[in-house]
Amino acid sequence: MNKLKTIFIAALFETALVLCVGCANLLLKPIYYFFFYNVMYGILFSFLIPLFLLRKEENVFNFLGIKALGKKQFLILIVFVAFSVGGQLIPIMIKGGTIPWNLLPIGVVPLIMTTFFEEFLFRGFFQNKFETEFGSISAIILSGLMFSLYHIGYPGFRTFEDILLLFAVGIGFATAYKLSGNNLIVAYFVNLPNAFVTYMLKFDQFPKMTLSSTIAGIATLCIIIVVFIVHFRTNRNKR
Known part of the structure; x- marks a missing residue:
């Protein structure tokens, strides 16, 4: 029963994430994007x-x-x-290709925010839940699968090749998390540089990064920090 419940909850979350991210990328006005992406996908479903x-x-x-x-x-x-x-990066550098470093600054804050949501939910929450019910190997596979499939909400990542690649990448993040002793900090800082590089090399597949997305990302990260502080103090007072 617990296994079925865990799978059911995971399916509900995955559906909600795809819908929220999909709506955010369909309704591109900053206020709609902020509501569906930062608030609904991020703060609500991936964190609170x-x-x-x-x-x-x-x-x-x-x-x-x-x-x-x-x-x-x-x-x-x-x-x-x-x-x-x-x-x-190395294959591009060997071929003498150009890496568009100039794109990175505007993407830093949104990617820091998104990477937190991904790791907090897929690794910190679901991978541990899956491991309890199904064991380590299955947890890694299921975590990687959830990570890849939620990208269906992004119009630029809906091809079979992209989802398959993201599945392999998700397996890598999940493996790093497990090998490190289920350390979320390791998973986060494995994901983040990869997100930076992927954005620079495939920026046309990402939602457009603007000053408003940076401001929204800063506001969202501030909310996360406040919630963590309150949660930490509440837990400490209970002891």
């Missing part, structure tokens, strides 16, 4: 609802894998970042 579902956990931060980095975690982080970033 998972936190609420974990309210009975004795230590939510431990469950999510929010903990300090050790030598092992740093090593895994370096290896995975070198592989993911180098695998994209």
Whole structure:
């Protein structure tokens, strides 16, 4: 019963994410995009609802894998970042291609925000849930699958090839998370440089990054920080 419940919840979340991201990319006015992407997809479904579902956990931060980095975690982080970033940049550099670094500044804050939502939900929340019910290997596969399929909401990532590639990438993030001892910080900082590079090389497939998206991203990150502070203090007072 618990296994079916977990799969059902995952399916509901995945459907909600695709709908929210899809609406955000269909209704491109900044206010609509902010509502469906930052608020609905991000703050509500990728952050607040998972936190609420974990309210009975004795230590939510431990469950999510929010903990300090050790030598092992740093090593895994370096290896995975070198592989993911180098695998994209080195072939282009060898061929003498141009890397559009000028695109990066406007994408930094939105990508920092989106990467947090992805790792918090797919790794911190669902991968741990899946591991409890189905074991480590299945958890890695299911986490990677959810990560790839939610990108269907983005018009630029709906081809079979893109979803398959994102599945492989999601498996990599999930593996880094598991090998590091379920450390969400490792998964986040493996994902983030990869997101930066992917954006620069495939910027035409991403939603258009603007000053308004940066401002919205800053506001969203401030909300996340406030919620974390309140949650931390509440947990500390309970002990």
